[in-house]
Amino acid sequence: MKLSFEELKAELTRAFIALGFEQERAILCAHLFTQTTCDGVYSHGVNRFPRFVHSIKTGLVKVNSVPEKVSGFAALERWDGRQGPGNLNAFAAMSRAMNLSEQYGIGCVSLRNTNHWMRGGTYGWQAAEGGCIAICWTNTMPNLPPWGSTVPTVGNNPLIFAVPYNRGHVILDMAMSQFSYGALANYQQRNESLPVDGGFDDKGNLTRDPAAIELSKRPLPIGYWKGSGLAVILDMVAAILAMGNATHQLSGDVLQESALSQTFIAIRPRALGDDTQVEQILDGIIESLHRSPGDQTGSQARYPGERTLKIRQDNLSHGIPVSDEIWKKIQAVANAGNDA
Amino acid sequence: MKLSFEELKAELTRAFIALGFEQERAILCAHLFTQTTCDGVYSHGVNRFPRFVHSIKTGLVKVNSVPEKVSGFAALERWDGRQGPGNLNAFAAMSRAMNLSEQYGIGCVSLRNTNHWMRGGTYGWQAAEGGCIAICWTNTMPNLPPWGSTVPTVGNNPLIFAVPYNRGHVILDMAMSQFSYGALANYQQRNESLPVDGGFDDKGNLTRDPAAIELSKRPLPIGYWKGSGLAVILDMVAAILAMGNATHQLSGDVLQESALSQTFIAIRPRALGDDTQVEQILDGIIESLHRSPGDQTGSQARYPGERTLKIRQDNLSHGIPVSDEIWKKIQAVANAGNDA
Numbered sequence: 001m002k003l004s005f006e007e008l009k010a011e012l013t014r015a016f017i018a019l020g021f022e023q024e025r026a027i028l029c030a031h032l033f034t035q036t037t038c039d040g041v042y043s044h045g046v047n048r049f050p051r052f053v054h055s056i057k058t059g060l061v062k063v064n065s066v067p068e069k070v071s072g073f074a075a076l077e078r079w080d081g082r083q084g085p086g087n088l089n090a091f092a093a094m095s096r097a098m099n100l101s102e103q104y105g106i107g108c109v110s111l112r113n114t115n116h117w118m119r120g121g122t123y124g125w126q127a128a129e130g131g132c133i134a135i136c137w138t139n140t141m142p143n144l145p146p147w148g149s150t151v152p153t154v155g156n157n158p159l160i161f162a163v164p165y166n167r168g169h170v171i172l173d174m175a176m177s178q179f180s181y182g183a184l185a186n187y188q189q190r191n192e193s194l195p196v197d198g199g200f201d202d203k204g205n206l207t208r209d210p211a212a213i214e215l216s217k218r219p220l221p222i223g224y225w226k227g228s229g230l231a232v233i234l235d236m237v238a239a240i241l242a243m244g245n246a247t248h249q250l251s252g253d254v255l256q257e258s259a260l261s262q263t264f265i266a267i268r269p270r271a272l273g274d275d276t277q278v279e280q281i282l283d284g285i286i287e288s289l290h291r292s293p294g295d296q297t298g299s300q301a302r303y304p305g306e307r308t309l310k311i312r313q314d315n316l317s318h319g320i321p322v323s324d325e326i327w328k329k330i331q332a333v334a335n336a337g338n339d340a
Numbered sequence: 341m342k343l344s345f346e347e348l349k350a351e352l353t354r355a356f357i358a359l360g361f362e363q364e365r366a367i368l369c370a371h372l373f374t375q376t377t378c379d380g381v382y383s384h385g386v387n388r389f390p391r392f393v394h395s396i397k398t399g400l401v402k403v404n405s406v407p408e409k410v411s412g413f414a415a416l417e418r419w420d421g422r423q424g425p426g427n428l429n430a431f432a433a434m435s436r437a438m439n440l441s442e443q444y445g446i447g448c449v450s451l452r453n454t455n456h457w458m459r460g461g462t463y464g465w466q467a468a469e470g471g472c473i474a475i476c477w478t479n480t481m482p483n484l485p486p487w488g489s490t491v492p493t494v495g496n497n498p499l500i501f502a503v504p505y506n507r508g509h510v511i512l513d514m515a516m517s518q519f520s521y522g523a524l525a526n527y528q529q530r531n532e533s534l535p536v537d538g539g540f541d542d543k544g545n546l547t548r549d550p551a552a553i554e555l556s557k558r559p560l561p562i563g564y565w566k567g568s569g570l571a572v573i574l575d576m577v578a579a580i581l582a583m584g585n586a587t588h589q590l591s592g593d594v595l596q597e598s599a600l601s602q603t604f605i606a607i608r609p610r611a612l613g614d615d616t617q618v619e620q621i622l623d624g625i626i627e628s629l630h631r632s633p634g635d636q637t638g639s640q641a642r643y644p645g646e647r648t649l650k651i652r653q654d655n656l657s658h659g660i661p662v663s664d665e666i667w668k669k670i671q672a673v674a675n676a677g678n679d680a
Contacts, residue, residue, distance in 0.1 A: 078612050108607060151632055237473055240621050
């Protein structure tokens with residue numbers, strides 16, 4: 001089925017209120033879920049709703065816990081997420097980093113003891129809409145073998161870069177694995193092989209077969225040794241700034257993943273003036289990219305986030321696709337609240 | 341031949357003085373070249389000396405130009421490199437970011453109109469030795485086709501992350517191309533194929549043949565579309581913060597590469613206290629990495645910069661390898677100064 005942004009958001013709001021969220025928090029949580037879904041990242045939007053509900057019911061996520069400041073020194077702050085909902089915690093942390101950047105030009109907030117932030121790009125869009133450049137990342141449970149090892153002992157630690165741009169912000173949202181397990185499952189369902197090597201098979205050979213990678217649990221870091229190194233150092237920075245858990249301290253059970261560490265940096269280019277010139281520089285880079293001759297597959301170079309804008313527009317015009325199964329679950333949770 | 345750190349640094353200092361550097365600047369420039377060579381990054385150490393001299397003689401690099409502050413707002417500053425030597429400019433910019441982080445917990449310095457910074461990791465080591473986490477990057481001339489295009493219109497824009505660590509700092513220094521042209525040439529010389537796909541051949545097929553990639557000029561971004569996107573957004577942030585050139589505005593001739601834009605971020609974890617705990621967190625991450633079972637090739641997972649420490653120790657103990665050809669060039673430049 002296809003739903004309007006407001007329909008989906010309203011029903012999610014009802015569901016989150018039924019789950020015990022204070023009203024304002026329920027609305028924001030519903031907004032973030034709806035926005036992610038509208039942007040086409042279904043896996044981290046409504047399709048994640050059942051797991052999110054499960055994490056609330058098992059007590060992993062405490063719906064009304066808000067982050068608490070632990071320590072701070074001018075533009076650098078450390079917060080404790082107190083097991084609150086990962087998306088609301090991350091949104092609050094990026095807000096705070098943006099506030100600090102108003103005062104100092106740049107701000108950095110680290111967050112410990114938080115939960116899965118759903119789509120990392122959300123906090124890039126948030127920053128860009130507020131006129132900020134953002135760099136932020138999270139650690140994750142161990143789900144990626146570091147280069148040189150066969151066992152998933154590092155996280156795929158998604159890294160986000162965001163740049164505010166009048167014609168549609170530029171947002172890079174990338175995990176350190178070439179393909180997520182979700183992406184591998186999608187290729188397998190469609191009976192397709194991966195477009196490039198995505199991991200090792202059980203014999204240690206690089207493969208494009210998604211089933212072989214699910215079996216070996218050896219997805220490939222982007223750029224092999226490079227993405228592996230980046231995953232390690234992102235985990236280090238997140239953990240030491242937040243004085244929180246590193247990946248190796250987190251449960252390897254996806255349903256138990258909790259108490260993560262995250263870093264949020266916001267930079268305010270406007271603090272140095274020259275708004276018009278900033279836009280001209282970005283226009284120039286994007287025009288140059290669009291002029292780059294396409295390859296033999298008929299592809300065209302794009303800037304990060306460019307495709308998201310098209311999907312968003314499409315979903316806003318024609319409705320946001322939500323599976324019947326997920327919609328029924330959202331309604332059931334929302335109505336259970338009414339019965340209670 | 342093999343030279344001690346002090347022998348190499350002394351002769352390089354003589355050479356830079358002969359090239360017109362003020363004494364203190366000559367000493368620092370020689371130190372950075374020697375350190376990079378001692379760390380095993382020969383391509384960006386003494387082996388780059390001839391090209392560096394060439395760039396001075398053609399006027400691309402102005403040896404005694406120092407960076408000038410253009411504007412600033414608390415912890416965020418913009419500087420103009422005034423075509424000075426890229427390594428001295430970058431060192432000054434990172435120093436300034438570190439100073440800002442003393443005052444604000446975090447500092448960000450952008451630099452425009454600068455030259456090639458040689459080894460990017462240098463500024464990571466610099467920050468870590470001063471107790472700072474660092475994130476810094478540079479844009480480069482167009483040398484990498486963005487994903488979806490056949491023509492090198494983006495830069496390989498090296499990105500550095502650094503974490504101070506008592507047992508040897510953690511430094512990630514990675515370009516956005518899977519292999520540099522220098523690395524491709526090395527494999528070709530040894531008549532070896534690449535360990536993983538490194539680019540496309542002329543027909544648009546992925547290949548491990550370094551010669552085919554040199555011919556097609558289509559090296560591969562790390563993580564395919566991911567590294568391509570990261571290269572684009574790093575260029576954007578560097579250019580808009582510095583109000584400087586983006587990659588597409590730079591010469592595609594490697595001997596004319598100049599007026600680059602760079603970003604330097606320093607974060608001071610000690611501003612929030614808890615030094616001992618920071619070391620414990622890093623110990624835990626590194627021990628976990630070292631416990632990860634090795635793969636079928638007999639490899640072992642390492643943290644970024646771990647190998648550098650071993651090479652450095654080895655070169656300090658047994659001498660730094662310098663080719664006769666390069667050593668003669670350094671001596672010739674140093675002695676030409678005496679003649680002048």
